[in-house]
Amino acid sequence: MSKLLVIEASPRGASSVSRNLMQSFVSNWKTAHPGGEVLVRDLVETSMPHISMPWLAAYFTPPEAQTPEMKDALKLSDELVAELLSADEIAISTPVYNYNIPSNLKSWVDHIVRKGITLGFDGAGLVTGVKASLIVASGGTYGEGSPIADRNIAPQYMKLLLGVIGITDVTVIHGEAAKNVDMGETSMADFIAAHTDSLIKAATV
Numbered sequence: 001m002s003k004l005l006v007i008e009a010s011p012r013g014a015s016s017v018s019r020n021l022m023q024s025f026v027s028n029w030k031t032a033h034p035g036g037e038v039l040v041r042d043l044v045e046t047s048m049p050h051i052s053m054p055w056l057a058a059y060f061t062p063p064e065a066q067t068p069e070m071k072d073a074l075k076l077s078d079e080l081v082a083e084l085l086s087a088d089e090i091a092i093s094t095p096v097y098n099y100n101i102p103s104n105l106k107s108w109v110d111h112i113v114r115k116g117i118t119l120g121f122d123g124a125g126l127v128t129g130v131k132a133s134l135i136v137a138s139g140g141t142y143g144e145g146s147p148i149a150d151r152n153i154a155p156q157y158m159k160l161l162l163g164v165i166g167i168t169d170v171t172v173i174h175g176e177a178a179k180n181v182d183m184g185e186t187s188m189a190d191f192i193a194a195h196t197d198s199l200i201k202a203a204t205v
């Protein structure tokens with residue numbers, strides 16, 4: 001049985017374009033994987049702490065020498081890593097904020113890159129054989145010919161990071177010009193429909 005880990009980052013609930021795109025992706029994924037399990041980690045519902053001194057102290061202490069306080073400092077990170085390692089496939093949906101991913105998703109990244117668990121001491125990624133779909137919503141347009149194409153850092157960063165931990169099979173679905181939905185120039189349904197083919201392909205292949 002396949003297991004899909006879904007990571008959600010937008011705080012905008014039902015108005016979120018990335019969440020609506022993800023809803024369609026998950027529905028297509030379920031059709032393509034009958035009996036498959038979907039595990040959702042919502043980074044808006046989970047309080048995502050920044051890396052702190054106690055966290056770092058725990059991180060750099062071998063597990064057998066960690067105090068109960070250190071184990072506690074790593075508890076959320078351990079949970080997030082376990083979720084990631086339990087999945088056959090991962091789908092991440094995110095808004096673009098200030099040309100990059102929002103801080104809750106960056107915090108997730110900081111918690112799941114763990115030396116010796118997801119990243120080998122030799123620098124090789126340890127999360128192998130996992131396929132990823134990255135669903136991005138941005139107000140702007142960064143495709144070919146865009147004068148601001150070089151500012152398209154969010155997908156670039158996430159692909160880089162996933163590659164670092166060993167996830168190299170990454171499909172990006174970029175919902176560009178999502179501001180048209182907020183401005184009422186396109187309906188959410190039409191916006192999602194325009195990405196149906198890519199969503200089905202990513203969820204099925």
Ligand SMILES: Cc1cc2nc3c(=O)[nH]c(=O)nc-3n(C[C@H](O)[C@H](O)[C@H](O)COP(=O)(O)O)c2cc1C
Nearest residue numbers: 010016017018095096097098099137138139140178
């Ligand atoms: C704080 C903030 C910063 C944003 N920064 C950018 C940006 O740098 N580039 C861009 O294309 N869109 C930007 N946007 C627009 C969002 O990417 C767009 O509204 C997108 O639909 C948000 O995803 P969501 O609908 O899933 O919440 C920003 C929106 C907000 C609220």
